Amino acid sequence: MPSFGRRRATALAVAFAVLAALALRFVALGDRIFHWDEARVGYWVLQYAATGEWAYRAIVHGPFLFHVNEWLFGVFGTSDAVARAPVAVVGALLPATAWLFRAHLDDVEVAALAALFALNPVLVYYSRFMRSDVLVAAFSVAALGLAVRALDTRRGGYLVAAGAMLGLAFTTKENALVYVAMFVGASALLLDEQLFTARKRDESWERVLHENLQRAGSGLLAWRRAIAGGALAFLVVVVVFYAPRPEFYAALTNPTQLPGVVAAGTAGAWTEFWSTWGVSGSASRQHSYVAFLADALRTLGAASLMLVAAAVVGFLAERYVADEPRDLVLFAGYWAVASVVVYPAITDISGHWSVVHAVVPLAVPAAVGVRVVVDRGRSASRSDDRVGVALAALVLLAAAGQMGAVTAETSYLMQQDEDNALVQYGQPGSDMxxxxxxxxxxxxxxxxxxxxxxxxxxxxxxxxxxxxxxxxxxxxxxxxxxxxxxxxxxxxxxxxxxxxxxxxxxxxxxxxxxxxxxxxxxxxxxxxxxxxxxxxxxxxxxxxxxxxxxxxxxxxxxxxxxxxxxxx
The missing domain is CATH 3.40.50 (Rossmann fold)
Structure with a gap:
């Protein structure tokens, strides 16, 4: 159990990471000319602001940016910086989610996770970009963290908040469904590991499966009110955002219109989503999977090499060295690998932004990798091994320096250059x-x-x-x-x-x-x-x-x- 002093220091480290993230995301936020994808969404937000009419169209993704930016434009005026501000704020708050996992990560790992969320070049660049990838990632991680916290504390309020956060994730981009699928798949792999290793514990896999199912059933019953509250919070958020305008406002004064508005914000939105992004939807996925995968791997290597290396070290150390491997670290590792493999198959454009969805889960085992190096340095210090201390410090400084250099290059010095590893084709190469x-x-x-x-x-x-x-x-x-x-x-x-x-x-x-x-x-x-x-x-x-x-x-x-x- 960490001491109060150490826990307070960790909380301060997380708070500092959030402040650093805010600075990195807001400095010169409006300098880069809009990418074509930012521009098309921004154009239609302006149309919404002018007419007051909005309906969900899956091809431009969820309603979050439409409603939030329509309000911001009315208050602060229209500019590139104002349009990007919602993503910058949410991206800067992502490091705070590390605190939700403090029962499953030690103090160094929590601080490292917050720092990685704050400083990773991919997350910094796309937090300064009016797209929904960072939004859906941040809200999904927050929902996961709140659900984990509910189990840790046995407090149902966290589960209600998790439902609201998951609802926000669904209002940003349709691949919130992919996040849910990743969570289910990673959980299934954790269960499979328990079943596979049952015989080493002199248990039968059938008994382990029965116990897990029984525990799940009992949990659903015991948490029924909190689950219902979370489901209601999810539904309210989804309806409020997806309901068409101005019909939604009319329904607030005329309740007889409410059923139609609720139907449009739920079943109607699902129909629109499926007709565009479903298996036989209109969105084209006629592309080379190998080419898209190669693009993603190149982007990871160019912009997040230190993160990937730390994640590999952390995952291997947790799985094969730790006396009791932690479910959260393994869960994140499975989720990260699945994201690298799956996204090239489901995206319609080879956009570097899809790497965001792999970087976020990779940060968890990467934080463990950082802790492994810190532990080696501490061990060397206790044994008066100056060389070992110097090596550990050098590794940490090199990792931080590499992240800082790549962030400076990609987000500030070369933010529109073709040679920038994170610049996608639709980014104008000139300052107009x-x-x-x-x-x-x-x-x-x-x-x-x-x-x-x-x-x-x-x-x-x-x-x-x-x-x-x-x-x-x-x-x-x-x-x-x-x-x-x-x-x-x-x-x-x-x-x-x-x-x-x-x-x-x-x-x-x-x-x-x-x-x-x-x-x-x-x-x-x-x-x-x-x-x-x-x-x-x-x-x-x-x-x-x-x-x-x-x-x-x-x-x-x-x-x-x-x-x-x-x-x-």
Whole structure:
């Protein structure tokens, strides 16, 4: 049993990890230009804020960011930093979940787990990214920790809180289901280990299985109220987030509409989820599993090598050296391996963000690995082995230094570079901030079209509604990302064309580059010369990489347009 002083020191270490995580996640949070995935979700959040209408669409994942950011935009305004703030806050609080496992990890391991959650380069980078991967991971770990704490303390309130946290996980991203499956699978492996080793304890596997089933049945009965409370908390959170708007608010004043709203937020949401992400859903998974797995392993090696090495040491030490291997450490190890193996099969894009779901469970055995090194150092100190102490200190410093260097490189120094191991293809390779700020200043004072896209790469034919994800699916509208987020934020009017010159047929009012009054024209770099020749001399062009590689664009801006020059 740890002394009060040691336990207090551990609590302070966890608190310090949270503070460090907050600093790492909020410093220069708005510097990186939006990734295309951030931009599409951000664009539709702006549409929701403007219309008050929202319905769950599985292709853009859960409602958490929509509702939270819609409120934040109303309070703090729209910016890249504000949009990313919810993920940054939740990611920074992830280290606090280490405290929930203090009955199963020693003080060094709890502090190490908090530090790994705070400092890991993958978790830092994607906590500064408006995606739901860190959100679903953090809420799922919190739900697991609260459930474990309920069993440790025999307090049902923890289980109710776990239900609410799991509900929040389900509001962020659909792979919350995968987390539940991982928890069940890891638990099954722990049970299998008990059955397999029963004969070593002079027991039959049948008796062990019977005892476990009996214990589970008794537990369900004894915890029935807490389980019901947790289920209710889960349901309330899910309905509140998934219920369509404004129907949900109308139901609050007219209870007769409540059954329909509840049905839409539960069965309706499930139908939408399954039609998109189910076995025969519309989301494509026609990809090479080996290629996606190789990408994940490369990302782990480049950004989390020390974590993986520590996790291997910790898991092996726990499984083969410890007198009584702890279920939590083995559970996390099984969960981590399964995540590495499973996610390449179920993701539709080879995004480095999927590695988040392996890094989080790997952190538990990695914390044990850190403790193994600390124990070696302590043992060497007691025996006056200066070389052993120095080696242990060197290993710990090297691990911390490697994490710090990779974090600095990936999240601050090279956050948009193609050579960054965590940059996905949809991340613009250039800093377009100066031109975006010009659009922000020009659009409010301009009448008519503010931004004209030229070329087949950007032009969208036929009728479409950019506020509806289903309407623009499969169109060239996505090729414009992340610009739609910035133009919508500036309330800029946009149009597109494939015509350079004025139509020869009388009465044809099709817009062209030659006749446009738009102060901003966007095109691919290959069209630079032909567009340059048809725009007035007052237009000046800037070249940018719209993706990490191979998508070079030119943005022409009318230097005489009101607002072009910074008034400051």
């Amino acid at each position: 901030r100066a031109t975006i700020e010009r659009i922000d200043r020009i659009a409010p004072g301009n009448d008519g079209t503010d931004v004209l896209y030229y070329g087949s790469h950007f032009h969208v034919t036929g009728e479409y509604d950019a506020s509806d994800p289903d309407s623009v699916e499969g169109t060239n509208w996505f090729n414009r990302l992340p610009l739609p987020w910035y133009t919508e934020r500036a309330d800029a009017v946009t149009d597109s064309t494939t015509r350079l010159t004025e139509p020869a047929v009388a009465g044809n009012e099709t817009v062209s580059v030659e006749t446009t009054d738009a102060p901003v024209v966007v095109t691919e770099a290959k069209h630079y010369q032909e567009v340059r020749e048809r725009l007035g001399s007052e237009y000046e062009g800037w070249t940018y990489e719209l993706t990490a590689r191979n998508t070079i664009i030119v943005v022409f801006v009318d230097t005489g347009a009101p607002g072009f020059a910074d008034s400051e």
